[in-house]
Structures are given as structure tokens and as C-alpha cells.
Amino acid sequence: MNAYDIIIVGGGPGGSMAAKTAANLGLKTIFFERGRKPGEKNSSGCGLGPRLWKDFPSMMKELTPEKCPSMRAGSAARNYFVNKEGVVAGYIMNHPTESVSYEPAKSWITMNCYRSEFDPWIADFALEAGAELKTSTLITNLLKKDGKISGVVDEHNNKYEAPIVIGADGAVSMVAKQSGLRTKWALDQITVTPQYDFQASPERIDDIMGDEALAVWWSAIFPASYQVFFHDGFHQGLGNWLNKWDKNPLYYLNRVINLKYYQRLIRTLDAKPRELQSHLLPWLRYPYNTHTDGVILIGDAGGFPCPLEAEGIYPAIVTGKAAAETAAEAISADNFSKDFLSKYDILWKKTSVGEEFEAGEELYNIWKALPFSPQETMTWFVPMFMEVMGGIFDWSQPHAKRVRQIASQIKSYMPKALPFIMKYVFPLLAKIFEEDLDKMMDPQKLMSAIPKIMDLLPKKKKRRDET
Amino acid sequence: MNFNDLTKHISGSVDYISIDQNKCNRCGQCILVCIVNLWRKIDNIISISEDYKEKCLECAACYQVCEADAIEFQYPSGGTGIVFEKG
Numbered sequence: 001m002n003a004y005d006i007i008i009v010g011g012g013p014g015g016s017m018a019a020k021t022a023a024n025l026g027l028k029t030i031f032f033e034r035g036r037k038p039g040e041k042n043s044s045g046c047g048l049g050p051r052l053w054k055d056f057p058s059m060m061k062e063l064t065p066e067k068c069p070s071m072r073a074g075s076a077a078r079n080y081f082v083n084k085e086g087v088v089a090g091y092i093m094n095h096p097t098e099s100v101s102y103e104p105a106k107s108w109i110t111m112n113c114y115r116s117e118f119d120p121w122i123a124d125f126a127l128e129a130g131a132e133l134k135t136s137t138l139i140t141n142l143l144k145k146d147g148k149i150s151g152v153v154d155e156h157n158n159k160y161e162a163p164i165v166i167g168a169d170g171a172v173s174m175v176a177k178q179s180g181l182r183t184k185w186a187l188d189q190i191t192v193t194p195q196y197d198f199q200a201s202p203e204r205i206d207d208i209m210g211d212e213a214l215a216v217w218w219s220a221i222f223p224a225s226y227q228v229f230f231h232d233g234f235h236q237g238l239g240n241w242l243n244k245w246d247k248n249p250l251y252y253l254n255r256v257i258n259l260k261y262y263q264r265l266i267r268t269l270d271a272k273p274r275e276l277q278s279h280l281l282p283w284l285r286y287p288y289n290t291h292t293d294g295v296i297l298i299g300d301a302g303g304f305p306c307p308l309e310a311e312g313i314y315p316a317i318v319t320g321k322a323a324a325e326t327a328a329e330a331i332s333a334d335n336f337s338k339d340f341l342s343k344y345d346i347l348w349k350k351t352s353v354g355e356e357f358e359a360g361e362e363l364y365n366i367w368k369a370l371p372f373s374p375q376e377t378m379t380w381f382v383p384m385f386m387e388v389m390g391g392i393f394d395w396s397q398p399h400a401k402r403v404r405q406i407a408s409q410i411k412s413y414m415p416k417a418l419p420f421i422m423k424y425v426f427p428l429l430a431k432i433f434e435e436d437l438d439k440m441m442d443p444q445k446l447m448s449a450i451p452k453i454m455d456l457l458p459k460k461k462k463r464r465d466e467t
Numbered sequence: 468m469n470f471n472d473l474t475k476h477i478s479g480s481v482d483y484i485s486i487d488q489n490k491c492n493r494c495g496q497c498i499l500v501c502i503v504n505l506w507r508k509i510d511n512i513i514s515i516s517e518d519y520k521e522k523c524l525e526c527a528a529c530y531q532v533c534e535a536d537a538i539e540f541q542y543p544s545g546g547t548g549i550v551f552e553k554g
Contacts (some may be wrong), residue, residue: 034545043554115554136546155544172527184531192528194502197553242532249501275471275553276504278526
């Protein structure tokens with residue numbers, strides 16, 4: 001009989017971490033992957049952050065180019081600002097700043113590698129710990145005995161028994177559905193993200209991009225688009241919530257590709273499109289319905305991607321570990337009730353993922369209203385920001401006159417910018433600094449003060465000899 | 468760009484996407500969000516392209532976006548379907 005202590009549906013980074021943790025705790029563990037190997041069904045936007053190395057040092061130090069040839073780390077990020085005419089109106093390149101406290105994070109911001117290499121690499125840790133992996137296996141339902149979860153069944157009616165099942169099966173989770181935790185996401189909880197992979201030579205990437213690991217293309221004509229550089233290629237993708245599209249998502253992604261600036265970059269890098277991918281990505285204010293009797297959901301299946309930028313690998317790994325630890329306690333106590341498994345929520349809330357979600361609603365709201373509302377917000381945000389950053393580069397006027405022109409132009413954006421700041425920026429700051437909004441500053445006062453400050457700027461130039 | 472040049476599939480025989488015409492409200496959201504344009508509306512009937520198994524990226528956006536719950540989706544048979552080598 002196929003009897004186990006714990007079953008994990010899904011062989012991505014979260015499922016593998018859960019399997020590794022469970023096997024290390026002495027549990028008879030099996031995990032399932034529908035692809036022929038882990039990672040061949042996955043596309044991923046961004047890279048691995050230094051916090052993975054901080055939290056899992058012994059494992060992460062084994063991630064080497066021999067095992068993941070696509071690895072590329074970089075210390076810089078570039079932000080492009082594209083205006084409503086489709087012109088790159090400016091860009092900023094950033095290295096880690098002086099306030100960064102974790103020493104290794106001063107020299108690199110993300111390590112990027114393809115999922116087709118990373119996922120098998122992390123699955124190997126589970127195998128070494130003694131977990132069993134079944135690939136090319138689609139799990140189609142949960143088994144129930146006397147109303148309780150008793151295992152899973154695959155598409156060929158093979159049955160696997162265990163008193164607890166971890167759903168690590170991604171955004172469209174069979175485990176979530178069959179356990180009654182969730183049928184579908186609401187449209188404002190799930191994004192669709194098409195993505196191109198481009199091939200380019202490692203030498204060109206290094207020569208042209210230098211130490212840049214990624215770029216974000218902020219724009220008034222498409223939702224923010226990310227670019228991630230690997231050893232011999234790069235991803236260009238974008239996403240938005242399913243209720244935010246008025247045209248096909250690929251139409252907007254192609255707008256990025258067809259920018260004059262982007263075409264120039266492609267020519268310079270001698271880059272060729274290599275693969276087209278698409279995936280769903282849950283993006284929530286706060287995870288909920290994370291467990292029930294005999295079932296725990298982790299990673300994308302549980303809605304754990306970061307509420308700010310929806311990075312999912314780190315939260316999947318952290319919640320995978322927490323889920324396996326909870327399952328081990330449940331097995332010791334022989335108690336798989338929803339109530340007992342609520343220890344899982346206590347565990348993940350104590351992690352850095354839990355801390356991230358403390359400001360989840362505010363992060364989600366500002367992100368949705370800014371880069372993912374290109375027409376409503378970015379049409380004024382990009383030119384306003386560009387006035388600040390680059391307005392002074394003009395030699396057609398005396399500089400003092402330019403400053404007045406810039407100030408006046410910025411003032412013209414205030415009817416749109418101020419309500420935005422009140423609605424999204426202050427609540428976020430208040431949350432982060434754990435102070436009540438009105439204690440921090442009185443919005444009414446500020447509303448009236450800012451235009452007054454702008455009014456202090458002289459309308460007409462006073463001549464020096466008049467003063 | 469031709470999508471087929473940019474995707475690789477392992478063919479499988481089991482159908483995994485279907486639409487229930489009795490539930491479909493013809494809203495067309497599935498047509499809007501499908502990255503590889505597999506859905507179409509002909510004579511006010513929405514259907515998926517017959518060769519979808521050779522083209523589908525398995526993102527399930529059509530399934531998620533369908534508020535009428537008319538679209539049934541299950542991942543294709545283990546070991547078949549889309550392969551992302553550079554995902």
C-alpha cells in the first residue's frame with residue numbers, strides 16, 4: 001500500500017522545501033510533480049533575494065553555476081520611465097544604498113536563474129533527505145475516509161494515503177479546490193503575467209548591462225514591466241489583475257518590446273526571442289483560508305506572494321518549511337484538525353513573510369494604484385517625476401527661470417498627486433511607522449500647506465537692483 | 468512573431484479544457500485574456516481552438532476569469548503539455 005506520513009502536491013520550491021523539512025523530521029514523505037521534472041512547467045519573473053541566503057545559509061551556499069548555469073547576480077537595478085508618447089523620458093540606476101544592513105546585500109540585490117534549473121536543484125535536497133518524488137504525475141483529487149482527508153489520487157486512479165496533505169500546487173490549486181478552501185480566486189486577487197525570454201550572449205549582457213540584475217519599466221502606456229537578466233538571456237514580462245485588462249495582456253507586453261528604446265536595446269544586445277510564457281500569480285492583501293482539516297496550503301496555492309511585488313519563491317520556501325513543521329507536530333499529537341493546524345498561521349506570521357504582510361493591504365493598494373494603473377496614475381506621475389529629476393537640463397532659459405517653470409509645472413500635477421498621496425502614501429507610511437495617520441500629520445493641514453508652499457515661489461522675477 | 472516558434476509542447480491525448488455552453492454568458496473575457504488567442508466567438512458561440520493542446524501555455528487565465536464558471540480546466544496529463552526550458 002502507498003501509505004505515507006505526509007503527502008505534498010507540487011514539486012516547486014515550496015513543495016521541495018516542505019518535503020525536505022518533513023523528511024529531515026523523520027516523516028515518510030512523498031511529493032508529486034506533474035512535469036517530467038520539477039521546474040519545466042514554471043515561469044518566473046524575478047530572482048532570488050539575499051534573504052534566502054540569510055535564512056537558509058547551508059542550503060543556499062550550494063547554489064553554484066555548475067548546478068545552475070543560468071545564474072547571474074547583480075548589484076544594480078534600473079528604473080525606466082516611459083511617458084504617454086512611448087518615449088523613455090528618463091531612467092535611474094541604483095546600487096544598494098548606505099542604509100542596507102545585511103552585509104552581503106551590499107554587493108548584490110538578486111540572484112537570477114531559470115526555474116528549469118533551480119527547481120530540480122532544490123528538489124534534490126528533499127531527495128537527499130529521504131523524500132520520494134513522483135514526476136509526470138498529475139494529482140486530480142483528494143481521498144476522504146469517514147469525512148476526513150486520507151490522501152490523494154492521481155489521474156490513473158493510483159491512490160496514496162496520508163493523514164495530511166500539503167497543497168504546493170500553485171495558483172490553480174487542486175488541493176485548495178477539493179478541500180473546499182477555495183474554488184477560484186476573486187479577479188482582484190489574481191494576475192496573469194505573460195513573459196518573453198530572450199537569448200543573448202553572456203559577454204554582451206555583461207558589457208552592456210554591467211552589474212545590473214534587473215530593470216523595471218514604469219509607464220503610462222502599459223502596466224509596469226520587469227526585465228530580469230540571466231547568464232545567457234533575459235525575461236521581459238508584465239502582469240495585472242484579471243479585472244484590469246481592456247486589451248489582451250500580450251498587446252501591452254508587445255508595447256514594451258516595440259518601444260524605440262527597447263528595440264535599440266535588443267539590437268545592441270543582439271537578443272533573439274527564445275520562449276513565450278504565461279502564468280497566473282496570486283497577489284493578495286493578506287493570505288486567508290490557509291488550512292483546514294488535514295490540509296495546509298503553501299506558496300502560490302496559499303496566496304503568499306509578496307504583497308508589494310508578488311515575488312513568490314521566497315514565501316513558498318518559508319511557508320513550505322512552516323507547513324512541514326506544523327504537520328510533524330500534528331503527526332506527533334495525532335491531531336489533524338483545522339484547529340490544531342492553525343499553528344501553521346502562528347508559525348508563518350512570525351517569519352519575514354508574516355512581517356511583510358503586516359503592511360500587506362497598504363503595499364497592495366499603492367502598487368495597484370500606481371504602476372498598475374498606467375492611464376489613471378502614470379500619465380501624471382512620469383512627467384512630474386521627470387520634472388524633478390531632469391527639468392534643470394535645459395539651456396534655453398536662465399536657470400532661475402527654469403526652476404520657476406519646473407515648480408509651476410509640478411504644481412499643475414498637484415490636484416492629482418495630492419489626493420494620491422493622501423489615499424495611498426500616508427496610510428502606508430502610517431502603517432510602516434506604526435503610528436496613527438492623524439498623529440503623524442494632519443492630512444487637512446498638509447493638503448492646504450503644500451499649494452501654499454508652492455505659492456511662496458515668486459511669480460515674477462524681482463530684479464536685483466529693485467530689492 | 469509566430470507563437471509556435473517560441474513554445475514547445477509534448478503532445479497528450481486527454482482533453483483538459485472545455486466550455487459549458489449552457490453556463491457561458493458570452494462575456495468574452497476568456498478571449499480577452501488568452502495570451503495565445505485560443506478562444507473565439509462565432510455566431511455568438513464561444514469555443515476553444517481545436518488544436519489548443521499544441522498551443523496552450525497552461526496559465527489557466529481563461530478558467531480564472533470566467534465568472535459564469537462555464538470553463539472547466541484541469542492540467543494536462545502528467546508529463547505532457549507545455550515545456551518551459553527558460554522559465
